Amino acid sequence: MLKLREAEDGSACFILENLDDTAELGRKIAASLQPGMTLLMEGTLGAGKTTLVREICRALGWKRTCSPSFALVNEYARARIPIAHADLYRLENADGRDFGFDDYLEDGWVLIVEWPEHLAECSFEEVWHCLMEAGNEKRTFSVRAEGQTAEAALTVLENLCR
Numbered sequence: 687m688l689k690l691r692e693a694e695d696g697s698a699c700f701i702l703e704n705l706d707d708t709a710e711l712g713r714k715i716a717a718s719l720q721p722g723m724t725l726l727m728e729g730t731l732g733a734g735k736t737t738l739v740r741e742i743c744r745a746l747g748w749k750r751t752c753s754p755s756f757a758l759v760n761e762y763a764r765a766r767i768p769i770a771h772a773d774l775y776r777l778e779n780a781d782g783r784d785f786g787f788d789d790y791l792e793d794g795w796v797l798i799v800e801w802p803e804h805l806a807e808c809s810f811e812e813v814w815h816c817l818m819e820a821g822n823e824k825r826t827f828s829v830r831a832e833g834q835t836a837e838a839a840l841t842v843l844e845n846l847c848r
Contacts (some may be wrong), residue, residue, distance in 0.1 A: 688714075690847040697830035698844050703823070708734060709828060712848075718843040720835050721767055721794035722776040724787075724810040726802035729818035731775075734825050735800050735803025738818065739771055742798070751759075755801075759785050774804040781806050812836040 690699040702708050703800045719742075727735045740816050746765035758777075762769040770790040774780045782788070782805055791810070802808060812833035819826045831840040 688752045690844060693828055695830065696779055700735070700827045700829075700847065702825040702827060703818060705819070705823055706712065708825070709741045712738055713745040714846040716742045716745035716766075717846060718839045719767055719796050719838050720812070722791050723836055724791065724813045724814055726756070726810070726813060727798060727800045727807055728803060729816075730820070733818040733820045733847045734827075736773075737819045738827065739798055739800070742839065743769055743771070752795060768793075770797050771793050772799045774799065774801040774812070774834060777801075777804050778807040780804050782808075791803060805824075809838045814840065 687703070688707045690783075691699050692700065693699040694762075700711055702711060715738075717790060727739070729735050743762050746762070746767055748762045748765040748769070758774070759770055759772045762771065769785075772785060772787075787797055788841065799805070810832075812835040813831070814830070814836055815830045817826075817828045819828075829840055829843070831837040
């Protein structure tokens with residue numbers, strides 16, 4: 687069962703015991719997102735970032751997703767809220783302007799970036815800083831919000847998980 691607790695740094699921390707919890711969290715995140723938000727997804731390889739993104743997209747009405755490791759950015763334009771999903775693992779000092787990140791956000795898309803630490807510059811107005819970690823038998827997904835819309839969306843997510 688999906689559990690929520692507040693982390694020491696004030697971020698929301700979700701405990702995921704199995705894939706059903708990941709799917710549930712994906713549905714609840716999808717219900718919380720607002721157009722123009724950015725999710726910066728950090729975590730080690732295999733932590734479950736792409737799996738969670740797939741569940742978010744599925745909850746928004748997109749049936750088939752795949753990791754953008756080689757394409758760099760996958761677009762899910764016909765989802766209820768359009769999603770641009772970027773994976774910067776193979777890059778260093780990437781510039782979001784080269785991928786049109788600002789354009790996606792201005793057009794009301796949600797931008798999800800895996801490996802955001804590979805961005806040369808990172809300045810988003812409405813952003814969730816997300817950390818996915820895999821432990822012995824559980825995973826954790828921690829979120830810290832910046833921006834009024836992002837903070838309100840996180841409050842919605844927390845309320846959905848109580």
